Amino acid sequence: MKVLVAVxxxxxxxxxxxxxxxESGVELAGVRMGINPFDEVAVEQAVRWKEQGVATEVVCVTCGAAACGDAxxxxMxxxxxxxxxxxxxxxxxxxPLHVAKLLLAVIRREQAQLVLLGKQAVDDDCNQTGQMLAALLGWPQATFASGVEIAGGRARVRREIDGGSxxxxxxxxxxxxxxLRLNEPRYVTLPNLMKARKKALATLRPAELGVELSEHLQTLRVTEPAPRAEGVRVADAAALIDVLKAELAR
Incomplete structure (x- = not known):
């Protein structure tokens, strides 16, 4: 089984x-970058399946500038x-729709049998790519997985929901x-980082995948969140209710 992981x-x-x-965006120059934590969990799970003999190959995919190859x-x-x-x-x-279309083309190219990705990215918190990708593929999906077992050509997934799991x-x-509850990612050692430099890393362009991308949204302004107001200490529950009523009346 070939597993494709999006990072x-x-x-x-x-x-x-x-x-x-x-105010055109956030400043990333000189900022330490890394793999999205949820995607890191997905990579760890796929690698564990490879070690257990469940998966035959683990292929990781990312979309973006050349610097994204570091992820x-x-x-690897x-x-x-x-x-x-x-x-x-x-x-x-x-x-998210751009990424889903690019992943769709790569999945068809790679003929993967299972796709893993983090439930959301910590920069935009969209939580949309996985769902859009499943819809484009016409495949079943399970989101927010906290446990996954693969056997007999089926996936048994435990997932978090509002009422529990x-x-x-x-x-x-x-x-x-x-x-994040799915597993605890392993620590990446320097020797393994050096070995990863010898592994194959292919670079593709959207045109090679037959995907045409266009701008749908334009960011007008990015601002810092407003500072949190200082808290108020109250003597008892009755005073708390008076404060809350005053806040609601504003």
């Missing part, structure tokens, strides 16, 4: 990013077999998006 290069979650002076090298250092960079230089940010069973091929 995204994002600012390190431990780094505080700031808005550019012209693929990290994924974790144990992925190959990387595919769909290099884009469009002058505008890729939207539920377990689904669906045939392969399928699309699964990973929650």
């Amino acid at each position: 995204k290069r994002v600012a390190d979650s431990n780094v505080k990013v700031r808005v550019r002076d012209d 693929l090298r990290t994924a 250092a974790m144990g992925a077999d190959r990387g595919v960079l769909v290099e884009t230089d469009l002058g505008f940010d890729l939207l 539920e377990t689904l069973s669906m045939p392969l091929p399928a699309v699964i998006t990973a929650d």
Whole structure:
């Protein structure tokens, strides 16, 4: 079974990013970058299946500028077999639908039987790519997976829902998006990073995949969130109710 994992290069979650002076976006120059944490969990799960003999090959894919190849090298250092960079230089940010269309073309090219990706990216928090991809493929999907078992050509997925959790069973091929509860990603060592440089990393352009991308949204302005108001200390529950009533009346 070939497993394809989609990863995204994002600012390190431990780094505080700031808005550019012209409010055109966030400043990423000089900021430490890495794999989206949810995608890192997806890579770890695919590599574990490879080690267990469930998967025969793990292919990681990312879309974006040439620098995004760093995320693929990290994924290959974790144990992925190959990387595919769909290099884009469009002058505008890729939207979830753009990424889903590019992944669709790569999946058909690779003939993958299972697609894993994080449930969302920590930079835009869209939580849309996996669902759009499943719709384009016409495959069953399971989102927010906190546990996955593969056996007999089917996937048994435990997923988080508002009321707790539920377990689904669906045939392969399928699309699964990973929650952080799925596993704990391994630490990437320097020797494995050096070995990853020898693994194959293919670079494709959207035109080679037969995908034409156009701008649908335009970012007008990006601003810092308003500072949180200072809290108020109250003496008892009655005073708290008075404060809440006053807030609602504003």
